[in-house]
Amino acid sequence: MHVSWSELYWQRLTPLHAVLWPISILLELSFKLKRSTYRYGLLSPIRYPVPIIIVDSITVNSIDKSAFTVWLVNFLTSNGLRPAVISCSYPDSYQESPIEVTTSSDKTQVGDTASFLAFHCSKHHCPVWIGQDISTVGFDLLKAHPDRNVLICNNGLHDYRLFRDLEILVLDSDKHYFGNGFTLPAGPLRDNLTRLNLADAIVLNEKNRQSFEQVDNSKIYYVKTSSSEFINFFHTSDHFKKLTTSGQKLHAIASIKHAKRFFDQLAYLNITASKQSILNESQFTKRYIDSLNADIILIKEEDAVKCLSFIDDRFWILKESIVANTALQVTLLNKLREKFMDTKLLDILVCPLCKGSLIYKKVEKELICKRDRMAFPIRDGIPIMLEDEARLLPPEEEV
Numbered sequence: 556m557h558v559s560w561s562e563l564y565w566q567r568l569t570p571l572h573a574v575l576w577p578i579s580i581l582l583e584l585s586f587k588l589k590r591s592t593y594r595y596g597l598l599s600p601i602r603y604p605v606p607i608i609i610v611d612s613i614t615v616n617s618i619d620k621s622a623f624t625v626w627l628v629n630f631l632t633s634n635g636l637r638p639a640v641i642s643c644s645y646p647d648s649y650q651e652s653p654i655e656v657t658t659s660s661d662k663t664q665v666g667d668t669a670s671f672l673a674f675h676c677s678k679h680h681c682p683v684w685i686g687q688d689i690s691t692v693g694f695d696l697l698k699a700h701p702d703r704n705v706l707i708c709n710n711g712l713h714d715y716r717l718f719r720d721l722e723i724l725v726l727d728s729d730k731h732y733f734g735n736g737f738t739l740p741a742g743p744l745r746d747n748l749t750r751l752n753l754a755d756a757i758v759l760n761e762k763n764r765q766s767f768e769q770v771d772n773s774k775i776y777y778v779k780t781s782s783s784e785f786i787n788f789f790h791t792s793d794h795f796k797k798l799t800t801s802g803q804k805l806h807a808i809a810s811i812k813h814a815k816r817f818f819d820q821l822a823y824l825n826i827t828a829s830k831q832s833i834l835n836e837s838q839f840t841k842r843y844i845d846s847l848n849a850d851i852i853l854i855k856e857e858d859a860v861k862c863l864s865f866i867d868d869r870f871w872i873l874k875e876s877i878v879a880n881t882a883l884q885v886t887l888l889n890k891l892r893e894k895f896m897d898t899k900l901l902d903i904l905v906c907p908l909c910k911g912s913l914i915y916k917k918v919e920k921e922l923i924c925k926r927d928r929m930a931f932p933i934r935d936g937i938p939i940m941l942e943d944e945a946r947l948l949p950p951e952e953e954v
Contacts, residue, residue: 565742586750607707609711611708612724614734616743618816619727621671621857624640702905702906712746720890724754751771758777760779764777783820784824808858906929907940907941908927920934
């Protein structure tokens with residue numbers, strides 16, 4: 556199995572790191588200066604008409620951030636909100652204006668992260684948009700989807716132009732997460748660890764429960780991964796535990812950044828298979844997969860998205876779900892509740908069905924769509940924009 560770049564470089568201290576360390580210090584100072592220009596009013600941040608949640612990581616190549624974003628979309632949708640995702644995660648070759656990413660988008664054009672998010676968010680009809688200027692992306696998305704009432708930005712740690720209603724920083728569950736403790740380019744950190752204290756919430760996997768000397772530990776919220784099992788991509792009711800694998804050739808493949816954790820999970824599940832770690836993302840091709848001559852291919856969801864154009868019933872996907880503790884869920888809803896208490900925000904919400912304007916009834920705590928004659932409830936300060944939860948207005952009720 557290949558050794559990842561982070562294990563070779565970011566986990567060590569060498570003379571090269573000593574040479575790069577002054578550059579890291581200068582980078583940290585530049586971030587502080589940039590924050591200060593917005594904090595003290597020298598520059599004005601960009602404000603969206605709807606709440607925005609920043610989800611990012613303090614280190615490069617985070618492998619937990621996207622999974623948490625998917626959980627967040629599920630959580631907000633289940634609570635009656637209509638989220639959308641914006642991102643600046645795209646390949647270096649990307650030069651286009653803001654576009655919507657769908658399951659049919661070319662991953663070489665939009666990137667693996669956006670493809671993964673689009674794959675999962677499509678189940679909740681949650682749009683995913685990418686672009687070079689994140690502020691433009693958000694406004695273009697809201698123009699195309701005026702029914703969206705919460706934005707999730709899948710990056711933006713250092714984009715202080717964006718006013719953030721809530722900032723969540725995700726810490727990977729890797730035990731070597733902080734590497735050698737240096738900021739780029741000498742280490743894997745994107746900023747000094749004290750930057751974590753500026754976030755509203757710090758999310759960490761429960762299995763790595765610990766305290767950090769430089770961090771306000773009251774802001775740490777734990778999540779856990781549950782239901783780790785393989786299911787067939789095309790036959791989701793088929794479970795690997797019930798599959799007879801005797802005499803069949805099993806291959807487990809993973810991109811280099813997912814390989815260690817993925818293969819550890821195989822060992823935990825007591826699954827024996829030939830292991831292949833992929834250094835170059837372009838190797839995820841039908842030709843390469845066919846060259847393995849495998850009867851069964853075991854793969855993570857993040858990597859399966861790269862194979863959507865040729866995936867078949869040989870593929871078994873490691874299905875994982877994140878469960879966040881109640882404290883984090885309460886924090887999220889309380890923050891959003893504060894935002895929705897502003898009647899100006901309620902005034903710009905539109906009907907999720909006809910996209911028409913809504914009438915705010917303060918006493919009844921409802922948003923009325925005159926065209927569809929439906930009343931959407933406001934519960935605990937949160938507008939529930941779900942058709943199933945709406946009240947159908949009787950003919951005799953005047954609007």
